[in-house]
Amino acid sequence: MxxxxxxxxxxxxxxxxxxxxxxxxxxxxxxxxxxxxxxxxxxxxxxxxxxxxxxxxxxxxxxxxxxxxxxxxxxxxxxxxxxxxxxxxxxxxxxxxxxxxxxxxxxxxxxxxxxxxxxxxxxxxxxxxxxxxxxxxxxxxxxxxxxxxxxxxxxxxxxxxxxxxxxxxxxxxxxxxxxxxxxxxxxxxxxxxxxxxxxxxxxxxxxxxxxxxxxxxxxxxxxxxxxxxxxxxxxxxxxxxxxxxxxATMAEGLPGPAAPAASPAASAASPGSAVPAVRAATAAPAGLVGLIGPARARLLMLLAVPASTTELAHRLGVTPGAVSRHLGALAAAGLLERTRHGRRVLYRRSGLGDALTAGRH
Known part of the structure; x- marks a missing residue:
């Protein structure tokens, strides 16, 4: 000791x-x-x-x-x-x-x-x-x-x-x-x-x-x-x-046993409407999906850990622009908080966002 x-x-x-x-x-x-x-x-x-x-x-x-x-x-x-x-x-x-x-x-x-x-x-x-x-x-x-x-x-x-x-x-x-x-x-x-x-x-x-x-x-x-x-x-x-x-998120979006690749259907989905599956652990509750949509629900689930726009885009296999639009809407609704580190901005769920993902909405 x-x-x-x-x-x-x-x-x-x-x-x-x-x-x-x-x-x-x-x-x-x-x-x-x-x-x-x-x-x-x-x-x-x-x-x-x-x-x-x-x-x-x-x-x-x-x-x-x-x-x-x-x-x-x-x-x-x-x-x-x-x-x-x-x-x-x-x-x-x-x-x-x-x-x-x-x-x-x-x-x-x-x-x-x-x-x-x-x-x-x-x-x-x-x-x-x-x-x-x-x-x-x-x-x-x-x-x-x-x-x-x-x-x-x-x-x-x-x-x-x-x-x-x-x-x-x-x-x-x-x-x-x-x-x-x-x-x-x-x-x-x-x-x-x-x-x-x-x-x-x-x-x-x-x-x-x-x-x-x-x-x-x-x-x-x-x-x-x-x-x-x-x-x-x-x-x-x-x-x-x-x-x-x-x-553990290091394996998200990568091929292999720890992180299955997205299905062809998911890969073909438009960036603004859906995102590829990355891990079962980030699956959003059905009620949350119905409330804010599948793409924003998935983002909110991922943001239990702070991440940047670029990192989220890489993990989800979509464009940074698509992620940025969703992040802006979630932040405007009070579901996210922003923290600046030099030139990088990290997003994280707010208390209200935590409550929604936990099913307390």
Whole structure:
């Protein structure tokens, strides 16, 4: 168990961020553990050939069998929305002694020995520096060929929606409500934030008390985690990663078992009158469909999690213009709220919209 002791100044300095490099690295878990990440499998199937052409000898072992990755691969974001290239450059500058320590922490031996590609340079600083450069090159190729074209825009939308939700929760329910909603492993009481991780590797480390001492706390949503986690070794500004809300929507509108493709009839429907089916979980109640129509009912069901016009259009397989018209009508009726993040506008159901989708109209 980890205990983070936060004073008033630490709560004031707590902030949220997401990390494209972390998403790339932690996303490799989905290849090793497909049953735990069903929403990622259609994406992985779609880029199978491109991935096979990469440095898979190295990429396949960046995630240990335990699910851990060496900490140097996921440096703490310096800003709320860093770019992948900047993070990768920071990672590539990691000192060899840090790389060595983090590799050994992720692969502690016994039933989890270092793979040969990582073990060979472990005691040679120059070879470790070369390995780090090779890792950076492999991750850049993975990002460019597999993630950046379509996966990352979808993932970024989910992460942005999570940040919007957390900001709203903090303003409405304060720190206690915020921490209670992050993950079942996290609890908050009397200025102490507790993170209980039952993973054997973490349990073997014993309990750890972290005095935040004015440094603040960074909270990072991720698509690559099944539960809240912190660094294996806490020696920098503290952070906690937690599973992002809405991560299951990553598979919506994609072919595969997790998200059936739309039927020909649905695909041929006009954008203004109907939308393709994406998931059974978003099916609207018949009463709601009768009240506002099928297209707007489907949008309202999807907007339990904030999303942008472009993201909704992609998920539903219609034009952004068609989605925009429906969003405008729903917002004018008081069923949606808008939140601006830079140049992007996210929409989310209002209280009235929640009541309608729950059948309380």
């Amino acid at each position: 980890f205990e983070f002791r936060l004073g008033v100044e630490d709560l004031a300095a707590t902030w949220f961020a997401y990390s494209p490099l972390q998403e790339a690295v932690l996303g490799l878990r989905a290849r090793r553990r497909p049953s735990r990440y069903p929403e990622q499998q259609p994406w992985i199937a779609g880029w199978r050939e491109r991935y096979a052409a990469l440095d898979t000898e190295l990429l396949d072992v960046l995630t240990a069998p335990s699910g851990f990755v060496p900490d140097f691969l996921t440096p703490r974001p310096a800003v709320p929305r860093p770019d992948f290239g900047g993070e990768l450059a920071r990672m590539a500058r990691t000192p060899p002694e840090v790389v060595r320590a983090d590799l050994l922490a992720a692969y502690p031996g016994g039933g989890c020995p270092l793979p040969p590609v990582l073990a060979a340079p472990i005691d040679d600083p120059a070879a470790l520096a070369a390995l780090t450069a090779r890792i950076a090159e492999a991750l850049e190729g993975y990002w460019t060929r597999c993630l950046a074209p379509a996966w990352w825009p979808r993932a970024r939308s989910v992460l942005e929606a999570d940040l919007a939700h957390r900001g709203r929760l903090l303003s409405e329910r304060g720190a206690e409500g915020l921490f209670a909603d992050l993950d079942g492993r996290i609890s908050w009481r009397d200025g102490v934030l507790r993170l209980t991780d039952s993973t054997p590797v973490v349990q073997a480390l014993g309990d750890s008390v972290v005095d935040v001492a004015g440094r603040g706390l960074v909270l990072i949503p991720t698509l690559g985690g099944l539960g809240a986690q912190t660094d294996i070794v806490q020696d920098g500004p503290p952070l906690i990663t937690y599973p992002a809300r809405g991560r």
